[in-house]
Amino acid sequence: MSLEKITDPRRMRHWLGHMETDYRYTLGIAGERFLNEIKENARIMGARCKRCGVIYVPPKMYCEECFEKLEEWIDLGTRGEVYTYTIAYVDMDGNRLAEPVIYALITFGDAYGGLIHKLGEVKPEEVWIGMPVEAVFKPPQERKGSITDIKYFKPAQ
Amino acid sequence: MFGKKRVAIVGAGLTLFRRNLKETGKELAYEASKMALDAAGMELSDIQSVVMGTAPDAFDGVHMKGEYLADGAGARNKPYVRVYVGGGTGVFTPLAGWWHVASGQFDTCLVVCEEKMSSCFPHPAYAFTTIFDNILARPLGTTLIWIFALEMHRYMHKHNIKKEQIARVAVKNKRNALDHPCAQLAANITVEDVLNSEIMCWPVQRLDISPTSDGAAALVLASEDVAKKVTDNPVWIDGVGWCIDSTIWTNRDLYYPDYVEYAARMAYKMAGIKNPPKEIDLAEPYDPFDYKELHHMEGLLLCRKGEAPKLTEEGVTARDGDLPICPSGGLLGVGNPIAAAGAMKVCEVFWQLRGEAGKRQVPGDPRTGVAQAWGDLMQYGSVIVLRR
Numbered sequence: 391m392s393l394e395k396i397t398d399p400r401r402m403r404h405w406l407g408h409m410e411t412d413y414r415y416t417l418g419i420a421g422e423r424f425l426n427e428i429k430e431n432a433r434i435m436g437a438r439c440k441r442c443g444v445i446y447v448p449p450k451m452y453c454e455e456c457f458e459k460l461e462e463w464i465d466l467g468t469r470g471e472v473y474t475y476t477i478a479y480v481d482m483d484g485n486r487l488a489e490p491v492i493y494a495l496i497t498f499g500d501a502y503g504g505l506i507h508k509l510g511e512v513k514p515e516e517v518w519i520g521m522p523v524e525a526v527f528k529p530p531q532e533r534k535g536s537i538t539d540i541k542y543f544k545p546a547q
Numbered sequence: 548m549f550g551k552k553r554v555a556i557v558g559a560g561l562t563l564f565r566r567n568l569k570e571t572g573k574e575l576a577y578e579a580s581k582m583a584l585d586a587a588g589m590e591l592s593d594i595q596s597v598v599m600g601t602a603p604d605a606f607d608g609v610h611m612k613g614e615y616l617a618d619g620a621g622a623r624n625k626p627y628v629r630v631y632v633g634g635g636t637g638v639f640t641p642l643a644g645w646w647h648v649a650s651g652q653f654d655t656c657l658v659v660c661e662e663k664m665s666s667c668f669p670h671p672a673y674a675f676t677t678i679f680d681n682i683l684a685r686p687l688g689t690t691l692i693w694i695f696a697l698e699m700h701r702y703m704h705k706h707n708i709k710k711e712q713i714a715r716v717a718v719k720n721k722r723n724a725l726d727h728p729c730a731q732l733a734a735n736i737t738v739e740d741v742l743n744s745e746i747m748c749w750p751v752q753r754l755d756i757s758p759t760s761d762g763a764a765a766l767v768l769a770s771e772d773v774a775k776k777v778t779d780n781p782v783w784i785d786g787v788g789w790c791i792d793s794t795i796w797t798n799r800d801l802y803y804p805d806y807v808e809y810a811a812r813m814a815y816k817m818a819g820i821k822n823p824p825k826e827i828d829l830a831e832p833y834d835p836f837d838y839k840e841l842h843h844m845e846g847l848l849l850c851r852k853g854e855a856p857k858l859t860e861e862g863v864t865a866r867d868g869d870l871p872i873c874p875s876g877g878l879l880g881v882g883n884p885i886a887a888a889g890a891m892k893v894c895e896v897f898w899q900l901r902g903e904a905g906k907r908q909v910p911g912d913p914r915t916g917v918a919q920a921w922g923d924l925m926q927y928g929s930v931i932v933l934r935r
């Protein structure tokens with residue numbers, strides 16, 4: 391096989407191609423309802439399994455454990471807790487970000503799962519695992535039914 | 548007895564792992580396959596079935612990558628299938644080869660794993676963006692590294708593990724790789740080098756991560772009767788296990804990979820292993836990040852939860868320690884062409900058990916080894932137990 395060390399792939403004879411495809415991903419039955427609640431009512435909902443009692447957040451259409459259809463929706467409020475977090479210093483290409491971005495996994499009480507989101511109004515060195523946080527929503531007229539209708543989570547008062 | 552027939556590995560082949568290789572994916576598959584057949588003293592005509600393992604089509608940029616690679620894997624006019632379970636593919640593919648032979652349907656099976664990640668530019672990280680939840684994660688600008696950083700941080704928090712302890716894994720594996728002829732990132736580095744390397748997404752730093760690579764690996768599997776005819780040194784596949792957790796990775800506790808434990812328990816039960824740390828002589832857990840080796844040692848029940856960093860500090864996991872972990876140099880040192888990287892680990896255990904690992908040979912005449920890979924969205928575990 392070729393033993394020369396290649397550091398610049400453009401030196402190899404090659405053909406440039408691309409896979410140009412765009413996709414339209416439906417939010418789904420549970421996803422549409424979940425994001426609509428955020429858009430219309432600024433509230434984070436979970437779905438409870440009537441057989442196992444497990445509350446899923448984000449809500450699912452079905453229970454992973456017992457396959458029951460999930461029909462009971464519960465308002466989880468807008469407060470959660472930082473389960474784990476990371477401070478991103480680079481983008482996809484490895485370039486330094488102007489400002490580091492804090493991403494966290496946020497859990498909601500006893501609910502199963504959680505949401506990944508950004509943290510705001512807090513410095514990286516002030517974040518801690520277990521920290522109570524609260525969702526900050528965009529103004530109603532700017533909300534589009536997307537997870538980014540929540541701007542970020544901030545330390546709860 | 549599990550399966551109708553006992554299955555052995557009788558030959559292994561591995562290409563160089565490099566950031567950019569000139570060979571096409573097919574050519575890489577051919578190089579590894581030919582080497583494995585030569586090692587087994589067999590011809591392509593001796594092969595009755597072929598299983599190909601290769602990760603997302605988006606890396607090579609070839610849709611129907613299984614079909615594309617078929618001739619390089621010697622599959623023309625043979626029963627052939629591609630299997631794919633993300634990063635778990637490299638160990639899962641030999642498992643799929645195992646059931647081809649164990650079922651009694653075939654006496655031989657050529658198992659080939661290939662990845663050519665350099666096709667995707669500027670960086671194959673772009674091919675990873677579509678693995679995340681399109682509705683709830685991608686709009687936030689998810690990257691692979693910060694997802695791992697969340698898991699690593701939770702693991703550190705749960706057991707009060709320091710970055711210095713985790714960095715020792717990178718130091719050990721890159722050093723082990725100095726003795727591997729195929730290695731891409733072998734180096735003599737220190738814990739300080741790791742801690743001073745660029746912070747990407749805290750706590751993940753540049754030297755905590757394995758590289759992206761091109762490469763291929765292959766194994767020849769044979770039924771007991773054939774194996775005994777072609778070699779005096781068969782290595783038996785005595786345990787197989789695999790398991791998947793929920794696709795919503797936020798539904799897991801992150802500090803411990805239950806799905807790896809379930810896969811390990813399945814494989815150990817089949818192999819009759821009751822006390823893994825005592826009965827296993829060496830292990831090749833999946834180490835795309837340094838903390839993952841520790842995570843997976845715990846999932847493989849090689850130590851108690853949270854104990855792996857201590858064993859690493861004490862030198863237990865060194866090549867000449869009581870329980871050598873990643874004597875090959877792992878993904879951190881040898882490289883990480885996804886599917887081929889997992890299969891490289893199975894090749895390593897095969898060579899170690901045959902006493903053919905050269906400068907990498909672990910002392911003590913090892914008889915039992917385990918290899919494990921992990922993948923999909925941090926949810927898949929595949930485990931194989933080999934014995935001589």
Ligand SMILES: [Zn+2]
Pocket residue numbers: 439440441442443444453454455456457458
């Ligand atoms: Zn249920």
